[in-house]
Amino acid sequence: MNTRQLTELGQQLRVDSVRAADAASSGHPTSSMSAADLMAVLLAHHLRYDFDRPAHPGNDRFILSKGHASPLLYAAYKAAGAIDDAELLTFRELGSRLEGHPTPRRLPWVETATGSLGQGLPVGVGIALSGKRLERTGYRVWVLCGDSELAEGSVWEAAEHAGYEHLDNLTAIVDVNRLGQRGPTRHGHDLDAYARRFQAFGWHTIEIDGHDVDAVDRAYGEAESTSGQPTVILARTLKGKGVAAVEDREGLHGKPLPDAEEAIAELGGVRELRIEVQDPPAARVLHAVAAPGQVELPRYDKGDEVATRDAYGQALTALGGAREDVVAIDGEVGDSTRSEYFAKEYPDRYFECYIAEQQMVAAAVGLAARGWVPYAATFAAFLTRAHDFVRMASISGAGINLVGSHAGVSIGQDGPSQMGLEDLAMFRSVYDSTVLYPCDANQTAKLVAAMAGLDGVRYLRTSRGASPVLYGPDEEFPVGGSKVLRSSGEDRLTLVAAGVTVHEALAAADSLAEAGIRARVIDLYSVKPVDRDTLRQAAEDTGCLLTVEDHREEGGIGDAVLDAFLDGRPVPRLVRLAVRTMPGSASPAEQLHAAGIDAESIATAARLLVEQAVVR
């Protein structure tokens, strides 16, 4: 296309953005208009993408990091023939695929859900890593960012990672329209300010007028021909470009144009240009991995003392041997999480993200988008750093495995900053998540393997210290199940535990038995989904449940148990033991005791509960 045609296409994208937002009476047309020329040139001349085959391994990957500019994306889909005009005008309607912010749950051409700013580039890094290190099919990753989102630290985690890994298959396009939501950005139209920052992180930078389609065209070409470095194109643009009533004006973010009809006329009216987007260069099989082999999980002998984090590392390595699609990621603590076991065996499939947990989870999301089965690990406490990325991963429907080590007060001396005490609450509240918390090494190994086959975000919680192996290596642990470890016809209450507290609950049950009180003990290794049947049976048989967990009282195992009784049927009596104090430094045993979740505390509470006293 020549200059005039590209300009016309840009105007069409503007007009259609205005029309979509006008039909919805909401949305972000002005943020779409600033980037319309950038999008037009990309679509017409540079993107290689088969809209009929979004899974084509040679397809370029495009991410709209400024997800609120979704009208522009949908206008581009229309220009490419992927959707029709009638669908464009369903924007933001109930049931429409064209949501306020794009998600891959509904649209096959969307790589990852955006709308929380600063996430597109980190996920793009994950996809670019796949392209560069694993798939090697030569695709390019294009990420269209806003300027105000460059304030997010996650963008600089991504910039650092991409620069360090020489991801020359990655291009960031920054729509520098100088206006954020509330008003001007820090740096306005100072492209040099952004260029200095990206250059410092090892990027090739190009500064252009984002409304000069020839300059945009040349910049994309320069990005494509740059090797050894990722490229950022810093494009000076105007928000609301092309309509005087809104162009470069404050206070108009996220609002349809005041007079759409007039605006469309000013933009030259509705057009019906149809672009033939370039096909990808070659059709290769999606990263040729061998069919999964039989997984030979590690086997541990009953009674041996093994930390579940060790079992995680060993099981992951075994899984990696049987499945070439399994990849591992860590946040520079692989010696603690035991990801390093995998790293040593399969360095090609290991991704070190250094201390950048947002980038770590984003890399997992990007790798999952390319069909890999990622396991990303750090301390459970530090996964809170990536909470928003986990939240967005669930909106994407990304299949990622996250592993949090060093759970709870039982880590001991390091103190509260290192203790995962809120992680179960965080992961339980994530849509469609699975939350697993094993208490022994064989159970850990089985759950690590089972995670790979689940949907959505899956979380495994591991412990720092060694604990005795309770189960044989052939025992099965279905997700959604539990194990009844003590049971009799005379049980007067049920102790529900998981992870480290299973061992405390067993010791408590033994001491209670000596005092003539029989207690059922349930190992609730599947915290979400929870084993409703077993819990209800226990409630029916014993009348009261005592939960005990190395976690804050809110949102953890106690709450998970209650999920079994929220159907209007009678609820058993309940007591919850959890970490209610702010721990300091102390030994693991001292910590469990101080938090009131050790065997002695459990036995004391159980006696009170059996005596029907109020224990709180």
Add this chain to the structure above:
Amino acid sequence: MNTRQLTELGQQLRVDSVRAADAASSGHPTSSMSAADLMAVLLAHHLRYDFDRPAHPGNDRFILSKGHASPLLYAAYKAAGAIDDAELLTFRELGSRLEGHPTPRRLPWVETATGSLGQGLPVGVGIALSGKRLERTGYRVWVLCGDSELAEGSVWEAAEHAGYEHLDNLTAIVDVNRLGQRGPTRHGHDLDAYARRFQAFGWHTIEIDGHDVDAVDRAYGEAESTSGQPTVILARTLKGKGVAAVEDREGLHGKPLPDAEEAIAELGGVRELRIEVQDPPAARVLHAVAAPGQVELPRYDKGDEVATRDAYGQALTALGGAREDVVAIDGEVGDSTRSEYFAKEYPDRYFECYIAEQQMVAAAVGLAARGWVPYAATFAAFLTRAHDFVRMASISGAGINLVGSHAGVSIGQDGPSQMGLEDLAMFRSVYDSTVLYPCDANQTAKLVAAMAGLDGVRYLRTSRGASPVLYGPDEEFPVGGSKVLRSSGEDRLTLVAAGVTVHEALAAADSLAEAGIRARVIDLYSVKPVDRDTLRQAAEDTGCLLTVEDHREEGGIGDAVLDAFLDGRPVPRLVRLAVRTMPGSASPAEQLHAAGIDAESIATAARLLVEQAVVR
């Protein structure tokens, strides 16, 4: 002190670090040894601090961002005479003030809890903002960082903020010892790599040999005399410096020295140098603010339609008029959260953090550390970005107010990326937190004022859309209370709601009454702490409770209600209505209906519950 004395002091700090970790049999001596000379020179020649008066307004502020190097900090305290040698050797013991990672809960000289890397500099920015813009007492903020933590995006949010605000009262000292926990950092000893990055963000940079005490001394002097820019001192150091068995070696992170006695001998033995730390220059009253006046909160008429976010902005502005210690912070969405109302009235006390939620919460923590009462707001969904900062704030015991707007599916068309659906779970699980969720404007105003006087992390959840004012302006809403909005002697169940669902529950109760079913309605505006007495009374009177919330089912209002029944006493029948689906775009009313939390859904579930059927 001369070169030899400074060097001796550095050796003493090393020896005492080794001794403390040896006594504890855990800890991070090698990470302490790399920074010992940096600390020695700071303590002896540059820090102005009265250890007997940590609240002295002229005191410099020191933050050990690499909190695991706590042995070095405690060794410095000993050298300054703040603690004695016997206490030093209680390091990491149960009950000791000298925790694995320092916290202000236990030690008066610690500004903020560290141990989650990448947080010291952002909090330091908050303190420096207070010093520069509010207190103006001339103190300097010194932050000692590790090199591996520079991978955290939060560090670059802080770098951007400090550079943009010209915080020349802030000095970052980076202990570039080239080794992280697992192994080498990305940039090793390449000081230039770090310098380029900081320079790009507007910092003055100084590169030195961190073991050359004279060079360190000169660098601190240069930082002190640099105006208009923050300074970063990039110091090339060796991990484990001074002991050949560990110096510059991998695999020794977080481990006591293998032979402490030999190491101490190699370091020249135990010393007993005692430093007189410089006094701060002048004793001024802690930021002279007038005594709080009478707060004239906004008053709304019953029946008027007002969004709770509007009431937040108006109440905060009123509070700011009565209390000069109230400050407001926002993440570039003040036009949505309504922080902008405050910003317009009190621009001097308003801090724009742009789209950097980690820095926003860190600024709140830093400002709270200096005695201010900060209110920081963004969309509830985006507060998840700062989860780890909130977690660490609770470990600090920081008194901060966080406000999340745009809660739940009821925001409408923007879709799930913008919906706060996990925020109640996140904030409930935070130690010592308060969680408030008002349903009308007068309630919001009262709660905004009440928050200021509470301990710990306080969270207020606001809604996007307008809702009718239910309460008169003189109604009181004690934290920990609730309001019974419908009640009779014939109530057959209780509807428990908060925020937007209160209005739905009231409509449901009306339609149920028409069908002959009387329902009690409780407005649970205080989600944590929860009003146990009222809930128990309702359970006793009506036998079953139906909770309804615009939040995920895990960790929110349903779980909060259960907190009232976890004492071993009989539990009522319970049903929970919450958001179980992944929303798309739709109108607010359509969203509430699709999620099954509108009046119709409530009435249907209530009828089933009353008929004792299983509804799940």
